[in-house]
Structure formats: structure tokens, C-alpha cells
Amino acid sequence: MKLRIALLALLVALPLLYVTGAYLQNEGGATVGLALVAALCLWLIVPEGKRRL
């Protein structure tokens, strides 16, 4: 389930990063997009069992 959620998040990240970074070149929007990807990465790094603590 964790991987399916991550896959969906990455599918959302593509338009988000593209629009804010490449298309609009908006620094604030790009920062928000990158922060969301960073949060996803941190969530993937933390093992399943540890998240309950």
C-alpha cells in the first residue's frame, strides 16, 4: 500500500514540479513542490514499524 501511495504521489509530483519549476519558474511554488517530494522521500526512508513509535 505504501508503494502504491508513493506511486500516486509521484504521478502528482510531475505536473506540480513541471508547472512551478519549468513552466511558471515560480520560486515559491517550486519550493512547495520540492518540500512535498522531500516529505515523500522521508516517509519512504522510515521503515514501516518505526512510524508507529
Place this chain on the structure above:
Amino acid sequence: MFAFRFLVALLPVLVLLGGILWLRWRAYRAAALAWLVAAGGALAVYGTGPVLLASASAKGLSLALLVMLIVWAAVFLYALADDLGAVNVIAAKILGSSGDPLLLALLLAWSFSGFLQGIAGFGVPVAVVAPLMVLAGFSPARSIAAVMIGHSWAITFGSMGSSFFTIVLVTGVNGMALGPPLALLFGVPILFTGLSVAHIVGGGPGVVRAAPLVVVASALMVLLMWALNVAGAAPVSSMLPGLLGSLVLWLASRTSLYRAPARERQDGQRRGLTFAWAFLPYALLTVLSLLAQVPLLREATSGLRFALSYPALATSQGFEVAAQSAYAPIRLVGHPAPLLVLSALVTCVLYRARGLWKEGALGRAWRVTVKQSTGTTVGVSLMVMMALVVADSGMAAVLAQAAEALGAVLYLVASPFIGLLGAFVTGSNTNSNVMFGPLQLYAARALALSTLLVAAAQTLGGSIGSGVAPDKALIGASVLGGEVREGEVMRRALPYGVFGVLLVGIEVLLASLLGLL
């Protein structure tokens, strides 16, 4: 200062390798940490702003989308064929073709596994063929090692060419210019892997006995691989040579040199499902792939594509990233995924008409595809994002500057080993090309080497490295139900992989010295 910048540039790759090798993390976890480290280094040390960082990461996702669509469609078609009993019929046909152990080993571990890599990949050849090798009478460790090294020639053009398309995309070389010479360079790995299988199952005498047959089959396979690339049919450039090799070996089993009474064919096959019907999905795919190369059709459908364009950007330290119009385009006619899906749908219609269809097969194949491909997709996507951040922030350029110290001759021999390292660690030729493709490109430019030759060296090493990667040994050991430890398999397979890549390094050096590329 340069040493510090070099270390920061190297850190994402070290984190990825360390996460997988020492911490034994799944690839997606290591890739997630590697992206964080790359992004942190790009922001803090390389003067990369959030706009460039977001653009580079989106570029990575564009590239991952193009490659992973091929993976999902290829796994789906294979899962459907397997569910319908077609894979079982094809395998049994091969198992029943000869009683000569050497010939059977070559047929199964070298040519048929190459064919399977062409259509599916991702460990499927090891999972399907290793049990057949055991049925044919070989020990589990020999069986897995033989398939691991035996199918490694087919990995770059396997999975419908996903690794080939990746090296083309990340290095920006022309695919039509790279394909034909790369196919010719695959001559050495094809010959070497065939002889390696003979050595694993028959030792020195096996090599001597198999050599004439392997040489003839290899020559024909290389010629076909080359011709397919000249025709622009890279997606079927492992599948069809694998099939041709199987045909040559089958014909050899009819000659006095290799004739031996065949074992009885395996039970459990579906009634009415002949070899021709079993092979139908892949015959359809071949025809559609070749049709898609017809220039008139390509031109007429050139507008039917999805692609994003990326602007020129620069870091605050002055590193410039060129604009990319229509980056990683996904064409409706030309991209392998629509062809794979169309093959599956036509198979569905024809099997229904023939009464061979199994209710619910599409749903089951889809569930297998989701289960098998989700983790790979997340891992590959994050890895590609990391690789593009490394490339677009200027880190790859710093790594390449350091590689200049090796000198051109040493670098040419070492370049396939870089491909091997990436594939060995990540278990994937595609991932290796993403990780190290840009680095190899920068190094080639810095050392005034042919970018085509270095791109070829990267993916040649990655192809062999992926075949002998630990994940393949793990798949083989788990399919055989723990009859053998993966460590024992690795000890058998790895020396062949390292020696094979050394031969490729020498081949690449000779090609450069002779000015062939």
C-alpha cells in the same frame, strides 16, 4: 575546494550504493535518500535554486514515465501470456526438443532466456528458466548461474528496449546512430555468454564441443540484431535474435553432432494450445513493432505524442542547462507501450474466437503487473530524479573533470565497469544508465572520446552487470524453494560477469584505436 565539491557530487551515488549494498535497503528507500542528498548538495554547494531543482526533478519524472510505461506494458503482456498457458507451451517445446544436456542448456539458458528478456525482463528469465534447467537435470546453483550469465547479452535491448532508450535519452545521443554499432559491439558479449553457459554446465570439454555451434549462432544473432537496429526496430532487438538462436540450436539438435533422444514433454499444458497459438502475442508484437517503423506511418502520426518542453536555466555559479523541446516524447505509434497493449488486446480477441480464452485473465494479468511493477517504478523514478539533479546542477560535470585524471585509454577500459557497477548495485541496466549515463557523457567530452562509444560501453557493461546482480541470484534461489543459497550462485556467476566486462573494455578500446566509432 575542488575536492569538497567532488565529494558532494559523489555523495548521492555513494548513498545509493551504500543503502543497497551495506544497509541492504530496498532500491526505492536508497533512491529516496539519494534524491534528498543530491537536492541538499545542489542547493547548499552548487548554487542551484528551487526553480532549477524542481525543473530537473520534473525532467527525471518525464524520463521515468517514458521508460516505466514500457515496463508496465511488457510485464502485462507477459503476465497475460503466462496466465493463458502460452509460456508453459513455449518452454515445454524447448525442453522436448533435445536430450543432449549441453544443447538443452544453451537453448534454455542462452537463447530462450534471451528471448524472454526481450519480451519481459526484470528477473523473469531467471524465474522461468532456472526451474526448467533443474528439470533438465542440472544442479540448482549451476542452473541459476547459467541463466544469469546466459541472458545478460539480451538486457540492453530487452524489456522492449527500455535500457537502450534510457541511455539514448540521458546522453542525448542519436538512437539511430547508436543502435547499429552497439548491436555489432554486442557480438563479444553474445559469443562470451554462450561459451560461459557451455563452461558452467560442461567445463572445458563443453566449451570445445559447443564452440562451433555457439560461433555460428552468435554470428547470426549479431547480424539480426544489427539489421533490426538499422531498421529502427530496437524494441525487438533481443527478442528476435533470441528466437533465431533458439531456432539455430533446435536445427543443430537434428544433426548427428548433437542428436540425442529427447525427454518426454512436460504435462500440465492446456488442450488445443499449440506452439503457434502460444507464440501469437509475441508474433503480433513483432509485426506491429516493424509496422511502426514504416516511414509513411511514422510521419503521418508524428503529431500524436505526449512530451514536455523544458526551458534553459542556470545555477547561481553559472552552470548552464540547455533548453529541451519535447523532452522524452511518448509517441502513440513508435513507443513500445501502445504496441504491447494492442498485441494483448488482439490476442484477447483471437483467443476468444478460438475458444482458448480464460475468463478473468486480463484482471489477473493486471494484478500481477501492479504487484510486480509498483516498487520498481517508485525506485526508478526517484533514481532518475536524483540522476537529473546531479546532471543539471553541475555535479556530473565535476565528476567528469575528476575522471579526466584516468586518461583516455584507461577510461575506455574502465567505462563498461562503471556500467557494471551501477547495474550490479541496482539490479537494472536501465538504472545504471540513468545513474552513470550523464557522467560517462561528460567524461567522454572531457577526454575527447566518442560519445557514441562511451554510451555503448556504459550500457554493454550494464547489460552484463544486471545479469549477474544479486537480485537475480535471489530470484533464482527463491523460485527453487531455497534449494540453494544465493551466495553460492553469486560465487559461480560473478567471475564470468567480471571477465565478460573486461573483454568488453578491451573491445571498446580496440574500436576506439581503430577509429570504428
